[in-house]
Amino acid sequence: MKKHYKIVKFVVCSALTGLLLAGFSSCGKRDANSPGVEFMPDMYRSPSLEYYQIHTVDGDTVYNAMKPVKGTVARGYMPYAYANTTEGYEAAGLNLKNPLTAKSREEYEKEGEVLYGKFCVHCHGEAGMGDGKVGGKLPGPPPAYSGTLKNLPEGKMFHTLTYGKGTMGSHASQLTQEERWKLVYFVQKLQGPKVVVSDSAKVEVAKPKIK
Numbered sequence: 193m194k195k196h197y198k199i200v201k202f203v204v205c206s207a208l209t210g211l212l213l214a215g216f217s218s219c220g221k222r223d224a225n226s227p228g229v230e231f232m233p234d235m236y237r238s239p240s241l242e243y244y245q246i247h248t249v250d251g252d253t254v255y256n257a258m259k260p261v262k263g264t265v266a267r268g269y270m271p272y273a274y275a276n277t278t279e280g281y282e283a284a285g286l287n288l289k290n291p292l293t294a295k296s297r298e299e300y301e302k303e304g305e306v307l308y309g310k311f312c313v314h315c316h317g318e319a320g321m322g323d324g325k326v327g328g329k330l331p332g333p334p335p336a337y338s339g340t341l342k343n344l345p346e347g348k349m350f351h352t353l354t355y356g357k358g359t360m361g362s363h364a365s366q367l368t369q370e371e372r373w374k375l376v377y378f379v380q381k382l383q384g385p386k387v388v389v390s391d392s393a394k395v396e397v398a399k400p401k402i403k
């Protein structure tokens with residue numbers, strides 16, 4: 193009698209385990225994105241168009257991850273006219289001037305200092321001596337603004353901030369053009385008064401056209 197009971201217990205247990213396993217494995221097998229059993233389908237399947245997907249709207253296939261139309265410029269974005277080349281760098285040094293004049297220089301310097309504390313100080317150091325916590329460890333540490341870079345023109349600074357130079361990366365994606373120009377004011381404060389007006393090579397470079 194006892195033996196009989198044991199067999200029944202074994203059969204029932206195996207059947208339950210089998211059912212349980214089948215239940216688990218039946219979820220989301222056919223479609224990896226399927227939520228499985230849906231209690232309220234509308235809450236899982238949004239009727240809105242999802243981004244970066246291809247959709248069919250009124251019979252038209254619509255790709256909603258598209259490149260901007262050629263020749264158009266995003267609102268609020270100013271194209272940068274100088275190429276990422278040595279010539280572009282020299283030309284920027286000669287021709288590019290800080291366009292921020294609405295507020296006083298001191299105000300821009302203060303705003304630049306805040307940005308400098310977030311984006312630059314770890315490499316360039318608080319006084320711009322190139323002795324920041326990270327900068328000092330670079331194979332070629334940043335030169336001091338008031339030393340080698342004392343006569344660096346603002347156009348070159350902006351160019352370097354836009355494209356990067358040596359181990360300094362581009363900051364164009366982190367900082368707007370306006371923010372980069374505010375930083376130029378602050379770097380100039382750290383440079384101290386210039387000895388010569390510009391160190392840009394006095395070569396004739398055609399003024400670049402905005403494409």
Ligand code: HEC
Pocket residue numbers: 308311312313314315316326327330332333334335341344348349352353357358359360361363375376379
């Ligand atoms: C990863 C470290 C690093 C960070 C972050 C960094 N720099 Fe630099 N920076 C350098 C190095 C290294 C150089 C020297 C590049 C060279 O001449 O090869 C340099 C050069 C410069 C120069 C001189 C450019 C020239 O044309 O010679 C300026 C100006 C400058 N940095 C400003 C900034 C400002 C402003 C920031 C913050 C937005 C910043 N840097 C962030 C490492 C850094």
